[in-house]
Amino acid sequence: MKKLIIVTVIIMLASCATVKHSTLPAEERSARAAGSQTALSPEGRPDQPVSEAKTVTAGDSSSMAAAEDQDQLILATLWYQKSAEMRALFYQCFRNAEIALKENLEMQRQKWSAPEPLRAESQTVSALSAGETEGAALASRPRTGPIKPAAVVLDIDETLLDNSPFQGWQIIEKKGFNDDDWVRWVDLARARPLPGAVEFTRYADSLGVEVFYVSNRTVKEMGPTIKNMTEWGFANADSTHMLLKETVSSKVERRELIEKDYEIILLVGDNLADLSGAYEKRGPDFGFDAVNTERHLFGTRYIVLPNPMYGNWLNDLLRTAPGGTEREKLIKLLETF
């Protein structure tokens, strides 16, 4: 009898141990999933679209796919954060931007100080090789009416401010992009400036070129964005010079608004759509034709900064590829031999 009781107790203990072993990990997964949904967004909207959040939930295969999708971000984000090449590229681009800005400013001043016949000739020269794109139109616009002061237009995210810690957080938390998490990051006003960015805006300002920021951060994010950029010393980090998104993602209208009073002599961004409306719809060739057409403007009128983490380039790839997870889609697009 005593033996039977001992055996029964051992079996019960073993059974409990088995149950504990088989259930706790699931509970932990659920808790982690719940934690990842709420830890950084206690005041998050309950009506947040689930499709955008892509939060991992235990046992949810589609959410697990979302978690897997973040893997392709690891190398891109590490390259952005830890490669000296990235730092060198930013210095290189902003150095190029300084040279181009000074040359364009000098050309603008010469043009306006030239006698009328030469001014007309200058217009013809500036229109050489220009297509019908927005960028070319800006470069060759007829010089009629009053002389306008020069302006430079810059994007903000991944052009001037480094949001890669937000990307890193998304990877660790296995979350896709969603507006609530993004707003929480922006509200922290903790983004660091990218290499050479602050110096470039101050250089432009020192030359008398008006610095404008055209970004698809929303107007609601104006306050923390100004705070963030002011703390780092960016020139003109104020609401007069910051044209953020109200309802329309295209930046064409906001650039046109600036052009009413200024002549844009340089544009800087990590997304080609920061430079010209010609790149907003890239088509099946990924925008290669449009870039080839305007190749004379890159490094002279347009400065493009590297961003391997996200952008219209990636959105277009994902739209182009046939079904599956993001990773499966991207692999199908790889060129091999």
Ligand SMILES: [Mg+2]
């Ligand atoms: Mg950007």
